Amino acid sequence: MSNAVDVAAVPMTAKRRGAQLVMLAFAVAIVMVAYANVGLGINGQVPAGMLAYGLGLGGLMLAAYFVLARFAPWADPLILPLVTLVNGIGLVMIYRIELSGQPGASAGNQLFWTAVGVVMFSATLIVLRDHRALQRMTYTAGFVGLALLILPLVPFLGREINGARIWVGIGGFSIQPGEFAKLALVVFFAGYLVAKRDVLALAGRRLLFIDLPRARDLGPVLITWGVSVGVLVFEKDLGTSLLLFGAFIAMLYIATQRTSWVLIGILLFVGGALAAGQVFDHVQNRFQVFLDPSDPALYDKIGGSFQLLQGLFAFGSGGILGTGLGQGHPREIPLSFSDFIFAATGEELGLTGLMALLMVYALIVERGLRTSIAARDPFSKLLAGGLSFILAWQVFIIVGGVTNLIPLTGLVTPFMSQGGSAVLANWILIALLVRMSDAARRPPPQAIQDEGLTQVFQR
Amino acid sequence: MNGTLKKAAIACLLMFGLLMININYVQAVKADELRTDSRNQRSFFARYESERGLITAGGETLVKSVDTGREKTFRFQRKYTDGPVYAPVIGFFAPESERGIEGTENQYLNGTHPDLFVRRTVDMVTSKPLRGASVDLTLVPKAQKVAYQDMQRSGKRGAVVALDPKTGAVLTMVSVPSFDPNPIAVPDRAKAARAYNKLDADDNEPLINRATQKTYAPGSTFKVVTSAAYLSEDGSRDVNTTVDAPDVLPLPGTTIVLRNYHGESCGGRATLIDALTISCNTAFGTMALEMGYDKLQEQAAKFGVGQELSIPLGVVKSDIGKDEGKAALTQTAIGQRSNQMTPLQMAMVAAAVGNEGKVMKPYLVNKIVTPDGDEIETARPEELDEAVTPDVADKLRQMMVSVVQNGTGTAAQLPGITVAGKTGTAETAKGAASHAWFISFAPAEDPKVAVAVFVESGSAGNDATGGAVAAPIAHDVMQAVLGK
Numbered sequence: 047m048s049n050a051v052d053v054a055a056v057p058m059t060a061k062r063r064g065a066q067l068v069m070l071a072f073a074v075a076i077v078m079v080a081y082a083n084v085g086l087g088i089n090g091q092v093p094a095g096m097l098a099y100g101l102g103l104g105g106l107m108l109a110a111y112f113v114l115a116r117f118a119p120w121a122d123p124l125i126l127p128l129v130t131l132v133n134g135i136g137l138v139m140i141y142r143i144e145l146s147g148q149p150g151a152s153a154g155n156q157l158f159w160t161a162v163g164v165v166m167f168s169a170t171l172i173v174l175r176d177h178r179a180l181q182r183m184t185y186t187a188g189f190v191g192l193a194l195l196i197l198p199l200v201p202f203l204g205r206e207i208n209g210a211r212i213w214v215g216i217g218g219f220s221i222q223p224g225e226f227a228k229l230a231l232v233v234f235f236a237g238y239l240v241a242k243r244d245v246l247a248l249a250g251r252r253l254l255f256i257d258l259p260r261a262r263d264l265g266p267v268l269i270t271w272g273v274s275v276g277v278l279v280f281e282k283d284l285g286t287s288l289l290l291f292g293a294f295i296a297m298l299y300i301a302t303q304r305t306s307w308v309l310i311g312i313l314l315f316v317g318g319a320l321a322a323g324q325v326f327d328h329v330q331n332r333f334q335v336f337l338d339p340s341d342p343a344l345y346d347k348i349g350g351s352f353q354l355l356q357g358l359f360a361f362g363s364g365g366i367l368g369t370g371l372g373q374g375h376p377r378e379i380p381l382s383f384s385d386f387i388f389a390a391t392g393e394e395l396g397l398t399g400l401m402a403l404l405m406v407y408a409l410i411v412e413r414g415l416r417t418s419i420a421a422r423d424p425f426s427k428l429l430a431g432g433l434s435f436i437l438a439w440q441v442f443i444i445v446g447g448v449t450n451l452i453p454l455t456g457l458v459t460p461f462m463s464q465g466g467s468a469v470l471a472n473w474i475l476i477a478l479l480v481r482m483s484d485a486a487r488r489p490p491p492q493a494i495q496d497e498g499l500t501q502v503f504q505r
Numbered sequence: 506m507n508g509t510l511k512k513a514a515i516a517c518l519l520m521f522g523l524l525m526i527n528i529n530y531v532q533a534v535k536a537d538e539l540r541t542d543s544r545n546q547r548s549f550f551a552r553y554e555s556e557r558g559l560i561t562a563g564g565e566t567l568v569k570s571v572d573t574g575r576e577k578t579f580r581f582q583r584k585y586t587d588g589p590v591y592a593p594v595i596g597f598f599a600p601e602s603e604r605g606i607e608g609t610e611n612q613y614l615n616g617t618h619p620d621l622f623v624r625r626t627v628d629m630v631t632s633k634p635l636r637g638a639s640v641d642l643t644l645v646p647k648a649q650k651v652a653y654q655d656m657q658r659s660g661k662r663g664a665v666v667a668l669d670p671k672t673g674a675v676l677t678m679v680s681v682p683s684f685d686p687n688p689i690a691v692p693d694r695a696k697a698a699r700a701y702n703k704l705d706a707d708d709n710e711p712l713i714n715r716a717t718q719k720t721y722a723p724g725s726t727f728k729v730v731t732s733a734a735y736l737s738e739d740g741s742r743d744v745n746t747t748v749d750a751p752d753v754l755p756l757p758g759t760t761i762v763l764r765n766y767h768g769e770s771c772g773g774r775a776t777l778i779d780a781l782t783i784s785c786n787t788a789f790g791t792m793a794l795e796m797g798y799d800k801l802q803e804q805a806a807k808f809g810v811g812q813e814l815s816i817p818l819g820v821v822k823s824d825i826g827k828d829e830g831k832a833a834l835t836q837t838a839i840g841q842r843s844n845q846m847t848p849l850q851m852a853m854v855a856a857a858v859g860n861e862g863k864v865m866k867p868y869l870v871n872k873i874v875t876p877d878g879d880e881i882e883t884a885r886p887e888e889l890d891e892a893v894t895p896d897v898a899d900k901l902r903q904m905m906v907s908v909v910q911n912g913t914g915t916a917a918q919l920p921g922i923t924v925a926g927k928t929g930t931a932e933t934a935k936g937a938a939s940h941a942w943f944i945s946f947a948p949a950e951d952p953k954v955a956v957a958v959f960v961e962s963g964s965a966g967n968d969a970t971g972g973a974v975a976a977p978i979a980h981d982v983m984q985a986v987l988g989k
Binding site for chain 2: 296299300301303340345355358359361362363364365366375378392396397400401404405407408411412415418419424427428431434435438439441442445446449450451
């Protein structure tokens, strides 16, 4: 029977839905144990709300799983459980920090936004059946992204919190439009670069061993650079500026295969940073703090190294195994529930816990990049690559900052830091990756008839 | 695009690799430096995290750690009962330092002492919280309070030390003015520092333990040491041996003379017992000239002078001064000039006379008890030296009994108990008020307590004498210890 032979010849991707469900349950279990651990560490009792909390998180994730199984059945089985784990650990840490009495930390709030995030994740999967629809909205996305970036600068709407003007107040809510801008701009970059990549890749002169682009092709790079510098200058937000520019350069490189773009990007960035350092105190401050955070003069200075050093103290006090959940002193670290959540986690879970967490982040990123390699069209490749890279880049910037690997620039730690905008934006990011992995892993159409002029395909 | 995507993937892995290497560096290599940085409050919290041991004496709890319920920050706070009464001995447990017994016994109190290792390990396995061992002091609370009140009541400055002559156990150690350790023990660095600095700047030096950390001219109480040297030099001498005791003793090689207190007369010649009883300066001047500096110095050294002690509080050296010629020597013999003693040293002199000449090493810690009630360390009395033979000690005892019965020390008499003692009134400077001293032991035949009382110059009127000012305090302390 030739029919049977033909079917067997086409490799079928396993859906691995069962494995995903088990891993999801495992991730929820780890989070529940961690939650119980916080209670035991603080007052020797399992927190009263543990079951409700666990069932809540479990139910939420089960719902997300069903949506995924129904609307993206071929999706990568690892991404959702990994994100669930990181998000859950973040919730546990915020709960723990709230118990320590640090003002501003609210686990209930974060749980609410996580729920909304999962709803957004599901909604994205349900509504966006084909992500290539986004390619048609390239310039719309670019416009929306830019508008979102500028929004905090609008008088009466923007708010300055902790020295950075990156917030917009609507009613009682404060949202960080930059987090959503990040998504829109990656979509724009992907669409734009897919359209222009041949020109950007091929035209130009060769100088020594570097292919230089044509001057007029430099336009988009310079505009993005200008926007980044604008963010830096007007919103005093080093983190977002570095995040967007880095992501753009990486996507430019992925699209054009030209190393010269990376070099030009680095030159522009270093030049911009040096100039900013000359002009703005806070930029130069950050750099001095980076060089010697333990300098007593910088420690006592307002906007000096106090926060960074308190974070480093937390890392040091945690050591290799950590103090155990509930047994550290996160209250000592300013903003331990947001920018510095990694330091608070490092104190209680130790080097061991952080290595595991970084591993989970690395796995999410690599699953995303794998999706991009498996994707079948350039737009999907670029979008998946860009989203994965921006996630890795964001983790690098903030974790590198709090561990003093690079100068500290404020950014949220994806899925861990408290903050509704970031949680929503990142869940949407994950939904996009899941959607694309579904498309990438879906088996190619199979002929359901043996032969004939008209073929009917089944997807 | 797959080629560049793979390179991007490698770049991402590289970023995570860098983060991981850096976290290893921060949390493993640099961890100790960061943990112990003085700006890291965690080490400060750790001090308050576990229940520190009690400090007790005579069945009373003097210091305890109170659970404030402030989990993970300043959980246990130190509370001092009758703070000023015991502060010079117990010291304090401040946010960043500890003094006194709190400092010397810190490892027992916080539970980190090697002797507590096994217990600590067992507790860790059974997940019981770490608790420190208790320190039981040799002090007698009743006598301690009496001594403090007597000194405090009249605004005197000075010190009272009582020893058990047979063991060296310190029964009373009071230094006035004192301080309340509670404000220094608050778990707030700034507040504690403010309280400490205020005390530190006080001209009356309340932070100094006058019994052990400072030396003063002992005045006539030192005549007991001079007598000991004179009696020991020649075994045939006894309490009735007579020496020259002129009204005015010309000092060799100078134009000045040695006189008796207030220019009194001792009748030209005096027996040793009379000379001590009425505290005749010229008689002791004569003895010193006859013996020479070295004899006096050796005798003093045998009583412990010149030794730094750790009881376990640090005790500074007492010193009779350098050999500065015969004129100076006569003054040294009556406890003046460069002769400087700690009140503890003078209590040791009295105790040694009472203990047949044997000097016992003073000690403050009676025993160390684990939270479960097991004794892990008990004090063992230790002989420091034999100052005089039992025979000489007996002669000195007779002389000192006479001082209290017939001489300058009658204020120290106790009903039904023979008391041996010696007064001292030491000039500090021309025209300035004198230090008042009294040393004693009782019962004379079988002493249970030896006392030194020191009242600093100027704090008890301009005409303070040992007999009038210091002896009554010694009386009260002896009575409190003996329970009469």
